[in-house]
Amino acid sequence: MIKRIHNLIVLTIVLFSSNAYALLEIEITQGVESAMPVAITPVAGDVPIQVTLLESVVFSDLHRSGYFSIIDKTNYPQQNVKLDQVDYPKWRNVGIEALLTMKATAAGEGKVRVQFELYDLVRKNRVLGHSVTTNKNQLRKVAHKISDLVFEKLTGIKGAFSTRIAYISEVAIKKGKKYQLKIADADGYNPRTVFSSSNQLLSPAWSPDGRRLAYVSFENDRTEVFVQDITTGKRSKVSSKPGINSAPAWSPDGTSIALTLSFDGNPDVYILEVESRKLRKLTDHYGIDTEPTWSPDGRFVYFTSNRSGAPQIYRVSFGGGSPKRMTFEGNYNAAPSVSADGNLLAMVHKNEGGYRIGLLDIERNAFTLLTDGTLDEAPSFAPNGSMIIYSTRHNNSTVLSAVSSDGRVRQRLRLQKEKVREPSWSPFRR
């Protein structure tokens, strides 16, 4: 066991030392005893750089999920494993349960052929085998796809490594600051700007088809909610009432947006039908009701309310009615995010050390703390529920981090000089 952890640390150091991985930092927060030991053997063929990239992307994908520990190569009983040459007893002797082999070969101008195979070393059979030819600049995508397939095969859970994140970045410019709504791969790579403003942006939220983002913009010196098509860039203002217009959250069927409005006197949660612009008040209390988010089946809306005197998370039926309080641990629970199975609630939880990401198992009514920062915010579940992305303070800046839903592994996504925050994990691509 100790050896396995040691191996991980070695691998982590290797990861840090190469420029190719400069954007990523992985920290192992707790032992990884229950993580499945997996081996990755890359075969360079005639394009060594490409296979190194493949390996690093798949490694960090699988590793940060918390489900696997990737065993150091020096412990591999076989190198350059080929199909039908897997010596199963040897691999089992070193305690490795799955083996991923990858091979990359040149396939004409700017193209690479990637072959990969996954072996179940316990059941002694090949469980995956694919080959794909791709452009060199699409290798990260292919790697994430491989991670998805491996993850699903070994855990039974659909992989979410090919998804994206939306977030807000803030950079100081000559005159003031620039705020940008960006989207990137789930590991922080390939960022691109969706909208840019000299005023603050807030609370990006994906439509369930992954094509549009709703967000809050201060471009007119007050809060307004916009919806923007991320492919065409076309944007429209969907809410600009007196007072607060904020905290948009799409319904799972994509027809409505839950949001916070205060035109009626104080912040309450409303349901806005996107096409008809029809508005319905969902919660009604003289305190603060905000940060709505939907249960995956669309039957409930979770939200933050200070009706008890301090912010706690409540749940109300889509049709309305009296809300049920969900959180009782501590005196500050806010910004709920619901897992895909509807049973886990991630939130910002305050304790004596600061604001952290907490997790409530609704069925078991069990609360756990996942992070230990001083100002961790904006938790957002991966669409498969395996990880949560959030923002955290780091070296006087704000960065994004991902934590596995069991809290075992945290990985920081480093995005250079900008301050980044308000991450929102995309749905699966349709």
Add this chain to the structure above:
Amino acid sequence: MIIRQIPVIFFLALLLTISGCSGNKTKEGDDGAMSSDGIEDGAPIDMVADDEYSSSGLGEDGSMILDPLDDPASDLFVRTIYFDYDSTNIREDSLLIVREHGKYLSSSPERLIRLEGHADERGTREYNLALGEERAKSVREVLLLEGAQEEQIEIVSFGEERPTVEGTDDAALQLNRRVEVVY
């Protein structure tokens, strides 16, 4: 009528010039945090202010009345109200100031103000947006009790998005938990 009437005719021309200047320097995207030096509103409100000045500014003996908004010794010169953590209650020491603003608005119905609510960086951004608005509403409540009219008061919340100071220590956080009264 508690407005301090200071008949200083010599200073009047000068002050008019100053307020006229500051009224023009409205900045796009400025966080408005430094508004205690005076008037950040656009020209129309200044026009109203000037009208008020000339119509009611003459004392019985023909002397001019100094606008107390421009008098550093006046309570009305204080335009930032501070709050405790996660609280929307106006503190005892700020209550007097807010009341003075209410009385002033009541006696100057042409005056329009904007209450800008802010929060410190702790807690979630959306909750803080709501908190900022609730703070501004607390101030408005007192203003209304003192006779100000709803129509005179606009409310906007910036949550934690526009801090007065960047910083994480208690002093910085305190400075950011505020409502700014912008004439």
